[in-house]
Amino acid sequence: MAEPVIQFDRVCKSFDGRPVLRDFSLSIEKGTFLTVIGRSGCGKTTALRLVNGLISADSGRVLVQGRDVAGADPVALRRGIGYTIQNVGLFPHMTVEKNVAYVPAISKSPLWKGEERRKRAAELLESVGLEPGLAGRYPRELSGGQRQRVGIARALAARPDILLMDEPFGAVDEITRRQLQDEILRLHQEWGITILFVTHDIEEALKLGTRVLVMEEGRATQFAPPSEVMERPATPFAAQLVRRSRDFAPRL
Amino acid sequence: MTAMGELIQEIFALYAGRGGWFLGLLWDHFLLSGQAILLSGAIGLLLGIFIAQRPRLAPAVMGVCNVLYTIPAISLLGILIPFTGIGNKTALIALTIYGIMPMVRNTYVGLTTLDPDILEAANGMGSTPFQALLRVKLPMAAGVILAGVRNMVVMTVSVAGIASFVGAGGLGVSIYRGITIYNPAMTAAGSILIAALAVLLDLMLGRVEKYFKKRGS
Ligand SMILES: Nc1ncnc2c1ncn2[C@@H]1O[C@H](COP(=O)(O)OP(=O)(O)O)[C@@H](O)[C@H]1O
Ligand SMILES: [Mg+2]
Numbered sequence: 001m002a003e004p005v006i007q008f009d010r011v012c013k014s015f016d017g018r019p020v021l022r023d024f025s026l027s028i029e030k031g032t033f034l035t036v037i038g039r040s041g042c043g044k045t046t047a048l049r050l051v052n053g054l055i056s057a058d059s060g061r062v063l064v065q066g067r068d069v070a071g072a073d074p075v076a077l078r079r080g081i082g083y084t085i086q087n088v089g090l091f092p093h094m095t096v097e098k099n100v101a102y103v104p105a106i107s108k109s110p111l112w113k114g115e116e117r118r119k120r121a122a123e124l125l126e127s128v129g130l131e132p133g134l135a136g137r138y139p140r141e142l143s144g145g146q147r148q149r150v151g152i153a154r155a156l157a158a159r160p161d162i163l164l165m166d167e168p169f170g171a172v173d174e175i176t177r178r179q180l181q182d183e184i185l186r187l188h189q190e191w192g193i194t195i196l197f198v199t200h201d202i203e204e205a206l207k208l209g210t211r212v213l214v215m216e217e218g219r220a221t222q223f224a225p226p227s228e229v230m231e232r233p234a235t236p237f238a239a240q241l242v243r244r245s246r247d248f249a250p251r252l
Numbered sequence: 253m254t255a256m257g258e259l260i261q262e263i264f265a266l267y268a269g270r271g272g273w274f275l276g277l278l279w280d281h282f283l284l285s286g287q288a289i290l291l292s293g294a295i296g297l298l299l300g301i302f303i304a305q306r307p308r309l310a311p312a313v314m315g316v317c318n319v320l321y322t323i324p325a326i327s328l329l330g331i332l333i334p335f336t337g338i339g340n341k342t343a344l345i346a347l348t349i350y351g352i353m354p355m356v357r358n359t360y361v362g363l364t365t366l367d368p369d370i371l372e373a374a375n376g377m378g379s380t381p382f383q384a385l386l387r388v389k390l391p392m393a394a395g396v397i398l399a400g401v402r403n404m405v406v407m408t409v410s411v412a413g414i415a416s417f418v419g420a421g422g423l424g425v426s427i428y429r430g431i432t433i434y435n436p437a438m439t440a441a442g443s444i445l446i447a448a449l450a451v452l453l454d455l456m457l458g459r460v461e462k463y464f465k466k467r468g469s
Contacts, residue, residue: 074378078377085369085372087369089367089370090373091392102377106387154377
């Protein structure tokens, strides 16, 4: 059995006195592609943001690569974890190349100096299925799908071991979403990176995940391979989810 | 010939006959407002950044700036005389105090109305607060901040016209002299140069602002 890279140990988190995560425990092995599904407001984003220390737990512990996030330097922690959000959040005043090179730039990485930066950015763009010729464009000159890809390239630039993706393909059309899903599957296989991927689309969760986490009102109610979630949904909510996608082929 | 026609003729006669004198005043005016612009620009920007980081202080700081801003220029100059005497120093202080308010306001608004997704990305990728400010927030707020700079520059150049009431140099000298010796053409000649300087600077800054607004969208 592989070592856990991310562990939630009885985490509780409230906002304004309202519990959002309740006694949340989870252990994610290295190389897992975890898809997280649940109703809007059930705490998916909150769980992700606990991993890179954007928020901190009220009680319980979050461990990343065996180290308690609470005691870690948040800046160093975050530079080692890729992060993409639904609206991408590309920097509008920077070219695609500068966006992609952002984490190496703020980390003063010597690998991304001058000519090297151009080469590495071009490589990364290619690996997310983009023309390297787009490097000089500004985000406003890109399509929605292209922006998502740039966002992924930016998150991968510093070669993180962990990638957090919060509904990354929520705002693109169906065809683009399929392409992006295939792209992220390929990246996962090639790079062996651990991915936490939040989605509200059960088919996406089953297609991409090596593990699926079903969340209900701040609790993890099922954590299993996609085929098991399909065949033996643990709760009425999970059953209701998979009923809608009967004929779907899950990731094996 | 109409009175207006005569006035215009006299103004041109003044420019022709005392061109060197006006040029000197224009230069003094430019220097005085330039110094005030740099000072209020720097102070206003820093103060704006400071309160954007500490929103709890914002209403108090903005309130004080607003109050200072509403004091009539002439009485601010008068109030300062007992403390800083007569001359360029007093004018510079008054102009600086005036210019701070539009700078603080625009810097604060620019920095606190940024797209939260972009800030989430900047933080989530491991920017230090200083890096987020320098690389993301300020460049993105540049359009709004520059609108404040423009506002402040035009105002400073025009308010500097009354600086000669406390013995400072600049085109206000010709305005003041025109009033005291009953020579409206001389007053108008100085005012026109002030307006021209203000419009010129406004046009230049307008271009810069447009560039940043476009870039930040
Ligand atoms: N920073 C915050 N401050 C206050 N309330 C928050 C904050 N973040 C999330 N919440 C609340 O916590 C609940 C769960 O949010 P979230 O984790 O974003 O849900 P999900 O991503 O599953 O839709 C929501 O009700 C949301 O309003
Ligand atoms: Mg969410």
